[in-house]
Amino acid sequence: xxxxxDFSEASLIALAQADAARALTEDVGNGDLTAALIDPxxxxxxxxxxxxxxxxxxxxxxxxxxQQVAPEARLEWQVNEGQHCNPDQVVLTxxxxxxxxxxxxxxxxxxxxxxxxxATHTAxxxxxxxxxxxxxxQIVDTRKTLPGLRLAQKYAVRVGGGTNHRIGxxxxxxxxxxxxxxxxxxxxxxxxxxxxxxxxxxVEIEVENLAELNEALSAGATMxxxxxxxxxxLREAVRLNAGRAILEVSGGVNRDTVRDIxxxxxxxxxxxxxxxxxxxxxxxxxxS
Numbered sequence: 205x206x207x208x209x210d211f212s213e214a215s216l217i218a219l220a221q222a223d224a225a226r227a228l229t230e231d232v233g234n235g236d237l238t239a240a241l242i243d244p245x246x247x248x249x250x251x252x253x254x255x256x257x258x259x260x261x262x263x264x265x266x267x268x269x270x271q272q273v274a275p276e277a278r279l280e281w282q283v284n285e286g287q288h289c290n291p292d293q294v295v296l297t298x299x300x301x302x303x304x305x306x307x308x309x310x311x312x313x314x315x316x317x318x319x320x321x322x323a324t325h326t327a328x329x330x331x332x333x334x335x336x337x338x339x340x341x342q343i344v345d346t347r348k349t350l351p352g353l354r355l356a357q358k359y360a361v362r363v364g365g366g367t368n369h370r371i372g373x374x375x376x377x378x379x380x381x382x383x384x385x386x387x388x389x390x391x392x393x394x395x396x397x398x399x400x401x402x403x404x405x406x407v408e409i410e411v412e413n414l415a416e417l418n419e420a421l422s423a424g425a426t427m428x429x430x431x432x433x434x435x436x437x438l439r440e441a442v443r444l445n446a447g448r449a450i451l452e453v454s455g456g457v458n459r460d461t462v463r464d465i466x467x468x469x470x471x472x473x474x475x476x477x478x479x480x481x482x483x484x485x486x487x488x489x490x491x492s
Contacts (some may be wrong), residue, residue, distance in 0.1 A: 278299045
């Protein structure tokens with residue numbers, strides 16, 4: 205089960221245009237004082253170079269930024285969206301007014317470094333679980349995203365081969381420990397779902413031990429989040445579940461543990477670090 209946002213071409217273009225407009229307003233304000241030093245008639249060629257290996261992601265945001273600053277600029281991608289690049293490889297060449305390219309430079313690189321980082325980080329986890337014999341687990345993101353850039357980051361997760369969880373609080377139900385406590389228990393809170401959120405794209409409930417898992421299954425849960433369980437408990441949870449509900453793991457997932465978690469037979473592994481704990485990919489723009 206995944207989010208309802210389809211990331212169609214039209215939706216991506218609209219999203220990228222809105223993000224680019226907000227970023228340019230933040231950066232350029234009333235005008236680029238430094239670029240104003242450049243002859244307005246001067247044309248330039250530039251190239252964007254990756255300084256490290258990465259999965260390229262962010263083309264719609266790069267293009268939206270340039271369309272708003274330099275609509276006459278010409279772009280030619282040397283590495284396509286979702287493809288891997290090597291250190292010191294040219295990923296994009298540009299031609300257009302020198303002033304406009306300079307004004308767009310930082311915003312273009314900011315989008316590219318962030319979204320490529322998310323896609324690259326996701327691809328690493330996806331490749332790791334795919335190496336596990338019999339693996340069935342999808343790598344799933346969370347709501348631990350940068351404010352205002354959630355959809356962009358979730359798009360990057362998809363480019364990296366991952367799966368989106370809910371987009372926000374409005375499209376699906378994820379019942380966590382505090383919800384259960386406030387509602388009066390697992391059975392009580394699940395009984396309220398059909399009345400309160402009949403249009404939710406999915407309903408998931410978090411459990412912290414095998415007893416709570418059995419209680420959730422008895423109450424008819426069809427999607428269960430196993431929070432910070434040990435590997436033996438995860439294996440037992442899969443056995444007890446016997447395919448009745450989708451089982452997702454959260455907590456304690458990193459590069460050292462993800463293969464062992466996938467080997468337990470769970471269906472999904474959610475990782476906040478895909479969008480939260482990332483190191484920007486190093487890109488630079490150089491004029492010819």
